[in-house]
Amino acid sequence: MGGRGGKAGAGSGGASAVAGMDGSAGAVVEPGDRSPEGTCARWNADRADMSEGTWSGDIASCDPGAISATGHDNALRLFNLYRWLGDLPAVTTDADRDRKAQACALLMDANNDLSHDPPQDWTCWTQDAYDGASSSNISSGPGVSSVDGYMLDPGNEDTLGHRRWILSNSLGPIGLGSTGPMGASCMQNLNGTGKAGKAWQAWPSPGAFPLQAIHASRFGGSLDETGWSLQSDSIDLAAGTVTITSGGSELAVTVTELPGGYGSRYALSIVPDGWTTAVGTYTVTLSGASMPVTYDVDIVDCSP
DSSP: OEEOOOOOOTTSSSOEEEEOTTSSEEEEEOTTOOSHHHHHHHHHHHTSOOOOOOBOOBTTTTBOOOBOHHHHHHHHHHHHHHHHHTTOOOOOBOHHHHHHHHHHHHHHHHHTOOOSSOOTTSTTOOHHHHHHHTTEEEESSOHHHHHHHHHHOTTOTTTOHHHHHHTOTTOOSBEEEEOOTTSOEEEEOSSOOOOOOOSOEEESOSEEEEGGGGGOOTTOOOHHHHOEEEEESSSOOTTOEEEEEETTEEEOEEEEEEOSOSSSSEEEEEEESSOOOOSEEEEEEEESSSSOEEEEEEEEOOOO
16 A cells, blocks of 8 residues: 545445344434444444445556446445544545546556556556546555555554545545456545644544454554554644553553644654553543643444
8 A cells, every 4th residue: 555645425424224133224323423332333334335346447458447336435435434433524526536546546556566656657657647646545455445454554654644644634525446356446635625624633533433443454454553643734743742541541652753744734653552452441642732632532342
């Protein structure tokens, strides 16, 4: 995976129907229901279909084609699930961004490589593909499963840039491209026009948070390995001190300042040292910065 820093699928902004154990329709989860029950219902409903869809393009003829609606909408729904957990507005896609992201995905797949600055001698190079690659989260995996990978960000611990872009105030609209179940994918995310305006964004986010999101990706890794994170466009986090407590005890963490320009001006990585996240409440406190921050993360088991 690599990253720099429309048409909405089910669950991207409205209520989600949750199937009961007998297959019947279950409760309807309203967008603002962040109770443990509501959070788990949304998590499981939005992940019920993780299929990648089909790709109509062809590498041999450098035809970018398109990813089917199933793959496109499933990926978009996952992006918006994560933004919902972070109390951020849903995003949509638009045709121009989808086109560039699709050309980017073809380029990555055709060359079996990842680059934000692909040279013109790469197979299937086009200006659209270059524009998509230079402004996208990119992945050697397909579009739907790569969303989880972006949020964990294994191998990208020095910036956590994929995650920070997805959780950024400015995100949206985005472009999504994929070359199918065995292919590559791109998420065009730079130069957005979103105006969420949050003072700070944490991951795991405050409130109920699924235990399953700690290690969701088929690419491996967990948030305990890659790091929890705190980002802001307005609060200089560098001078801050971060503590995490749970059950009355302070937990050891390694805190690293991350570079700006990856979806937020300021950011910190917070890596658990000698402990792993489990069901329970964790209080995170930032002190010493221009604005103090304290929040509780309530880890809940969302096993179906």
